[in-house]
Amino acid sequence: MRALAxxxxxxxxxxxxxxxxxxWHVGEQPDRRMRKHAAQRGYDLSSLRARQxxxxxFEKFDWIVVMDEENxxxxxxxxxxxxxxxxxxxxxxxxxxxxxxxxYDHVPDPYYGGSEGFELALDMIEDGCKxxxxxxxxxx
Numbered sequence: 001m002r003a004l005a006x007x008x009x010x011x012x013x014x015x016x017x018x019x020x021x022x023x024w025h026v027g028e029q030p031d032r033r034m035r036k037h038a039a040q041r042g043y044d045l046s047s048l049r050a051r052q053x054x055x056x057x058f059e060k061f062d063w064i065v066v067m068d069e070e071n072x073x074x075x076x077x078x079x080x081x082x083x084x085x086x087x088x089x090x091x092x093x094x095x096x097x098x099x100x101x102x103x104y105d106h107v108p109d110p111y112y113g114g115s116e117g118f119e120l121a122l123d124m125i126e127d128g129c130k131x132x133x134x135x136x137x138x139x140x
Contacts, residue, residue, distance in 0.1 A: 068106035
């Protein structure tokens with residue numbers, strides 16, 4: 001998403017972050033296989049460090065994008081009790097932005113698979129991010 005925003009000259013206008021549901025890899029770089037596959041596409045993930053999703057992210061971000069239904073349910077369980085329904089609407093699914101992958105219901109987790117899983121995940125994320133950026137730029 002950062003690379004797409006930079007291509008559009010919008011990198012300074014958007015705050016883009018990533019977080020996981022669990023704390024398993026907090027502080028670590030992305031999986032070495034993902035770094036490798038991303039680098040082959042021109043993305044440098046070496047500066048990224050894992051962090052865990054927090055309840056206060058509902059206040060910080062306009063959109064919270066989840067990769068699958070399990071993530072959606074996990075995020076919704078972290079909703080602070082005082083959160084309004086319009087704040088709940090900011091939790092969106094990556095699949096809602098797919099063009100080339102319409103019909104897919106989630107981005108599969110490539111962690112336990114081979115190279116093809118990382119390539120598919122990157123293809124799907126790139127596809128969704130393109131449409132997401134269009135949507136964001138219409139709101140800015």
